[in-house]
Amino acid sequence: MSKPTLAIVGATGAVGTVMREVISNRIDAWGEIRLIASPRSAGKKLTIRGEEVTVQAISPEVFDGVDIAHFDLPDDVSAHWVPIAAAKGVVVVDKSNAFRMDPDVPLVVPEANPEAARNRPKGIIANANCTTLALIPTLAALHKQFGLESMTVASYQAASGAGQEGFTALYDQLTTVVGTPGLGSKPGDVRAALGEAANDTFGAPLALNVVPKVGGWKEDGWTSEELKVRNESRKILGLPNLAVSSTCVRVPVIQGHSQAVRATFTSDVDVVSAHKVLSDAPGVVLVDDPAAGRYPMPIDAAGTDDTYVGRVRASLDFPRSLDFFVVADNLLKGAALNSAQIAELLLPEFA
Template sequence: MNRKPTLAVVGATGAVGAVMLQLLSQHADVWGEIRLLASPRSAGRKLAVRGEETEVLALDEDLLEGVDVVLLLAPEDVAARWAPIAAAEGAVVVDTSAAFRADPDVPLVVPEINPHAVRVRPRGIVASPGCSTLALIVAVGALHAEFGVAELVVTAQQAASVAGQAGVTALREQLSLVAGTELGHRPGDVRRAVGDDTGPFPGPVALNVLPWSGTPTEDGWSSEELRIREETRKILDLPGLPVAATCVRVPVVTAHSVSVHARFERPVTVGRAHEILATSPGVVLYDDPAAGGFPTPADVVGTDPTWVGRVRRSMDDERALEFFVCADNLRKGAALNALQIAEAVRPEIGTG
């Protein structure tokens, strides 16, 4: 007799956790018990999942006993500590942080692209890519299967929620400061109005864009930019793929946008690219710019797919395409991809 596996959601009270609980209530009810776990300061709260109020418990090793799948929606340091503990208890761990993405013994999975990778997990852990990678990889992977990607140059325009609730709060506070003013006409006037309290951002994000995300690495690249490079290579199993990324913080609450230049091994046409994207799982093609038809964060937020538009063949290279993608960074960029991975491993979990 089949049994429904037990699921634990670690980080249930965070922004990604809130989206995860929505998704668990919207997807097919394939789980048995769902345990909601978080830090001690969040314990005792009641959250709705599958139409029922469920108490949040403080994360503890005893609460991981008997759990089949653990969704880790926690910061990197928390994931690094607790993922091996949960795996040692026999659970399959799906981690959304960067803690294990580069580990050769941990598969990095996007179910639309490499679902097979989830089956080989020596450490009992499966990693989910970062939100900027997830915004572009479903569309890129679909085109790669047809044309063979040879090079990527991308600009990731990241929403404030990539920095969590602190990022959203900082953006909203800054927008309230500049609303109804004439700011933005003189050098430094926005910066002076906002002051030094820019939250998790290196400068004001209201009425502005910030070409920096992450921490410094070698030769001027940021950690976020190198993650896009390495994650894309690992997912596509192309360790030598040239990838150049620029990350920009923009005054959007939720939903990332990415401008993509993709060069392929074979000649491409817009017509064939449209056919591929229109029939690819997890992708919505929305490409009629003459009629105002193209994806924007304001239209994509709260939806599951990757939206693709502005598809053009490069004017100087018959093997290159330019296109624009948008995706909700809290849904496909985090919670949804993790849940899809969990649903992919669920059928192999014990029966009886």
């Protein structure tokens, strides 16, 4: 049989660029690969698998003959186009938030719930949020062994979570602040140096700052990102009553989302057992030798496929609980890589 035809929709964006690299570097399971974007990018030539491919404008017809399509579009654009592609028989792997909580759309992290990808009544599989994705391989492994009951999470999220604009905005802001020695020690001095425009990308300046706002504002003071961590973790782990508190914070890092986690389990847990579980967990690298300076950090995780966990401690005052620190690249495991892994799960169906 011929190899399945793949489409990358949103091929020109920040994640689309990483998507093309990821697919170029993994097993070459694909026949034709179509690159699809908005009409204004049509005709542009982009490289994938070392070959130039001309970007096609999105339309119903462009999906004819496509087997699997990766979608990376804004939520509302995905909400419109995903069902059109799915109606043509394309299996859609969608990175937006549009379908993640739809009960008829599986939300898949291959290390946690690969079997869920087979049951997709709408022909759609959702890819989780980048912050959730950094957590899941570690949580899934610990849950399998110890039974996850609750977690409290604080995030340290990179600028690139806001796309190419995030990269550029942080870099520009940092360039300005280092040109003006002494900033960051008086109230408002960073704001004054950067001007109003520095609020545009992250809601506030990010250079020399942390911004306790990622995503939009939802009911009762929560952000969309915080609710995603809770609701997506529940769905992926199959724990509809998992107790979660999440605080999501942007930090002046380029790539790599970190999270400090306290997790409570239904069984007794200790560091030695947790280390063993995490050493064997797929997609997880245990980096936990503090005295030797080994703990997970974004500058080491950026540009890599794995999720990293370290600083594993038995909580001093909370029974059946561990504290730990996880880091993963928000553009790779947090987006493009997970999506590519989902598509590879489907390969036997096209063999």
